[in-house]
Amino acid sequence: MPETMTRVLDKVNSPADLKELGINELYDLSQEMRELIIKKVNTIGGHFGPNLGMVEATVALHYVFNSPVDKIVFDVSHQCYPHKILTGRKDGYLNSDNYLKYTGYTAPEETDHDLFKVGHTSTSISLATGLAKGRDLVGGKENVIAIIGDGSLTGGEALEGLNNAATLGSNIIIIVNDNDMSIAENQGGICNMLTELRENNGEVENNFFKALGYEYHYISDGHNIESLIETFTKVKDSDHPVLIHMHTIKGKGFKPAEVDKEPFHWILPNTLDHLNDAPSGEPKESYESITKDYILKKIADGEPIVAMNAATPGVFGWNKSFRDKLGIHYVDTGIAEQQAVAMASGIAKRGGKPILGIMSSFVQRTYDQLSQDLALNNNPATLLIFWGGISNADATHLCTFDIPLISNIPNMVYLAPTCKEEYVRMLDWSVNQNDYPVAIRVPFAITYSGVEDKTDYSILNKFQMVEQGEKVAIIALGSFFGKGKEVKALLQEKLGINATLINPKFITGVDKEMLESLKSNHSVVITLEDGELDGGFGEKITRFYGNSSMKVLNYGSHKEFTDRTSMDELYTRYRLKNDLIVEDIKNLV
């Protein structure tokens, strides 16, 4: 659309304005919004398919309901861009200077139209039951609406919510946005059940939602605004739980995304400009590629390996062609991290060799399974924790909490490789041993030591003395080992100190012998870890030295939810910049 033509969107500053529009204008508005979303996401990156699929439904929602009096909760909220455009934040989409003004997730600090800060899946129904219960307690009358994708529906929290909402006894409207996709393919009986419903226009012999007690409505075309408005109007102000099963097309309106949904779930900037480019040479080696090669080799050797994940194969580069090669050696549990960890424990118990990949932020979704199903039973599963570390991520996707979470669970062995050679050795050791549940914190960027690692990792909590110096010892964990080397060099340069450098390798324990030995000719120990200090690795070192005169400084992130804060700001705040660390040390020696 030429920039000079009048947009329908120009008339829409809040949901109330929608109600004045005719049906054709609503369609035009949808098209305008779709174009804005495509342009913005292709510029700064973001969730693509999920937002394109929700344009018409969001328009219809705000046409029928009365937000923010009526409360709409978006599950995982990676489909909330249309909602943002309609609720006073269109400037973040119209003007590229404002593209970064609003987060890509719902954010109550931006507007009353957003109820919760959400970025993990499967929470909307449970949160909505709370809003509804609160409403009933304080005597409110509004509608409470939870919008949840078919992928998110397989998460335990969502299913607990679905069970509870069914008997709430008052208004709650659950909209299942069924686009026949999770991030990758959907998994399990729920997926098949939804497919059957879609294929039969909502009329089947055994209706899952009716079995739970819901009044069930089916919308066959979630892009047909008349049909959406009709159904939403019908259920509005219902005095009992209602479930709308709405069929939409993920990536709607951008053909390549409709056809090949998985790569368009979330895209990098400028993706759309390079759709037809030939692959650019050999892909670089990475921890992802090494892991994939290792898995394929072990399977070829006849090992009962199972590469597992919970709906996020893309995080580890496990694309379709890799998954097809794995055959029965691949398990995607769908969005179901608890199931993934418990299943891994069961597989290991029966002699299989599970290798379960999880993003650091999402390992939070399965604490008790790590503790009870896996660690208490001491089954030899291998977990690969990806993306752990300080970042400028959205508050909902921070990856700084996995060390406190995993490393304080008894029996768990949590390893921190500093280079390819160590990673390969650790992975191979973990897969071949039968004594411990092991997690490996896979660094983001690959580095090389150039020396084959021959460590016997069955000797637990044995740190590596990399360079023996004096006065100051630097214990640099995993992805911060490079920083440890830099600090050592700077200490030499600035203070003339030949510091000791230690690669701890183990997150879950301390090398008492080595720490004891440092006492003779060191007065300061510093720990460096790429994650939260509270409950983390460094505090274990500090506790060890509590009864001695050794000074210990711990470096890592603070206990806080940061929100798209720049790395530079965070490193300054946490005194993680090398010169700040050296300054601190200078004050002590």
Place this chain on the structure above:
Amino acid sequence: MPETMTRVLDKVNSPADLKELGINELYDLSQEMRELIIKKVNTIGGHFGPNLGMVEATVALHYVFNSPVDKIVFDVSHQCYPHKILTGRKDGYLNSDNYLKYTGYTAPEETDHDLFKVGHTSTSISLATGLAKGRDLVGGKENVIAIIGDGSLTGGEALEGLNNAATLGSNIIIIVNDNDMSIAENQGGICNMLTELRENNGEVENNFFKALGYEYHYISDGHNIESLIETFTKVKDSDHPVLIHMHTIKGKGFKPAEVDKEPFHWILPNTLDHLNDAPSGEPKESYESITKDYILKKIADGEPIVAMNAATPGVFGWNKSFRDKLGIHYVDTGIAEQQAVAMASGIAKRGGKPILGIMSSFVQRTYDQLSQDLALNNNPATLLIFWGGISNADATHLCTFDIPLISNIPNMVYLAPTCKEEYVRMLDWSVNQNDYPVAIRVPFAITYSGVEDKTDYSILNKFQMVEQGEKVAIIALGSFFGKGKEVKALLQEKLGINATLINPKFITGVDKEMLESLKSNHSVVITLEDGELDGGFGEKITRFYGNSSMKVLNYGSHKEFTDRTSMDELYTRYRLKNDLIVEDIKNLV
């Protein structure tokens, strides 16, 4: 039965022996087992109703299937006593000298017939999918059977498992043991769905399990051994997922337990001998009674309080008469801790005042909801964490991990009252404020300071200086405050040290000003906490003093799963006995 008569059980030393018995002998055997269970549980305490309900079904299972080749996974495993009797452990039931020989849960270290150490609910299906997948990978042919109660079925992990198992594509047999009860009443749509199935002999319009793709079988009388054997035989060696819905009676064979199921879920020793005793005078004041009184008073005052829990109201003494008084101010989510926390967040967002009780061990089941749904959104819900502390509990029910789990989540305020007066003040502060999600670690035994607490808890992380001394400072957290006082007295007596005593009150942060002030006339600080040291409270204190010459000793439990270990042994191992603590201090001052 007179002791001299021949028992059928005398012929049964392993499941294989069952297969030689006729049907009447199987019934006689069941009756013998039932009597043994009643006698043993009434002697040492334990799960009563769940085990009585599973006697015939367990006999039939072991008659039809071939354990340990066929693998049976008992959910939560509080119904495994019949299984233990039949799998080589009858000596633990026949001879009262052996009553403590075996744990009350499945335990692989006791026998190959037990696959997992299990005591938290809702894990069996997921664990079984792992066993089945492992079997398929290594080319096994056995049956994999998961037995799960209707109560456990509402937990997210169970529902994730149910979704995944449905499309496993090979043998897995799920037996839903439906006794129409959770620990208390069941909750939600699943409960209603099961009721409808029971009332219609398994024939209903919308079958939930068939909707998920299961071959569904209904057993109307789970105490009819012929019927059980017939159905189990039919599904044995199935090449696809099968679900058996079996109706049993919780407490079967002991009338009072059949009639009033909740109090007989788990019983104390000698309960059955005092069924008709009149209540013995006024119940003593306890943290449970104080909490109940507070809740009732606030509701009477018109406050939108909601007393919430996830299926364990008995842990807080929330009995039926209390719940009935609450009306709409009560929510039991069923076994669904994730739902409970997320719902509490939603209620708080909408102006309600949720007070959610959770047992320490079970708060592990909802880490991500604490972090994302609650803390990230900073909604003012109140959580009461019960039973936190070192104990001689079974490995599956340890309560030492809640401090590392909760206290390292940003925004959470975790409080540790040391007496009634503080508890009342903290609870009231939490309910009336709107700024933070608050958890309170409720001590087990009540104590009194005798002084009204007027602390303003909105000044976060402010410790209380109880007695100002010198040389040694004792920071004694929550339920260990009494120990702190004892250690102070012993230090005076043995070493003539007038130690400083501090009540920190806040678990989630440190009082930097007070800690700083200690430096002037103290050389040793000790921390006392009733829980795991790794990632706990004391390490935060130690980290604070890392750059100083202050010596710090942290006391608490080690990172380990203990299993029915005596308190005396644990206190010695952890050097928590007062004389050991004083000895350590003596070595430092």
